[in-house]
């Protein structure tokens with residue numbers, strides 16, 4: 001069993017939460033109080049992490065928000081990763097994969113250099129492009145399956161010659177390729193009508209479910225339909241819906257309070273679904 005998967009599942013059970021906080025931190029959107037600090041994005045991320053630590057099972061760093069700023073951004077990503085509590089799963093939302101030779105370098109970068117627990121990868125180039133990621137048996141590899149965006153209709157939902165949609169072929173293959181339970185898939189929260197069927201067909205995979213909040217997916221449906229039979233093995237990502245609370249903040253503490261309120265409201269919604277027998281009582 002992959003250590004990363006165990007770590008995530010332990011967090012889900014102990015925090016009664018499937019919450020993955022997305023650190024999609026855009027320097028142009030972060031509150032003014034951080035702007036005058038020496039490393040605004042790192043200060044912002046560490047405040048978000050402090051405010052959400054008791055509710056979050058995982059943190060997802062979308063690398064695009066850091067790569068967009070070149071070396072400064074990568075330094076911020078590296079330093080922010082150090083603030084992610086070691087008990088929580090760290091996910092590099094990098095959506096990589098290339099010919100095997102190149103994928104090995106991507107896997108080394110994210111799993112060895114930065115030591116993320118998990119990564120997102122694209123299935124388009126096939127088995128040899130993903131094998132270098134699955135070779136890290138202790139990590140979790142989330143393969144894009146049915147994504148949350150409208151463009152999922154262009155390829156993922158297209159039927160192959162036998163009538164099966166492409167995303168279901170991806171699902172079938174990922175189940176064969178993963179090792180030591182280190183395989184996962186990404187399914188959008190906006191695709192809740194397909195989520196039930198996908199979970200039935202893949203009872204063993206770990207699900208990463210983005211698209212709640214700003215993209216309109218339902219938290220309750222995604223949580224109820226995405227978990228496995230043990231009521232674990234699913235993470236619901238929320239990025240903008242947590243990290244950018246409305247209002248002006250006079251201090252970091254005020255900002256943290258607003259973020260903590262958002263995170264705990266989401267955790268409370270999930271608690272009764274993760275632990276139904278407790279009626280949500282802590």
Ligand SMILES: O=c1ccn([C@@H]2O[C@H](COP(=O)(O)O)[C@@H](O)[C@H]2O)c(=O)[nH]1
Pocket residue numbers: 022024062093146147148149186187188210211212213214215237238239240241
């Ligand atoms: O299908 C997908 C795959 C990845 N994402 C990523 O998740 C977050 C969602 O952000 P929100 O602000 O909560 O909408 C973001 O990093 C996306 O790149 C996704 O949305 N859908």
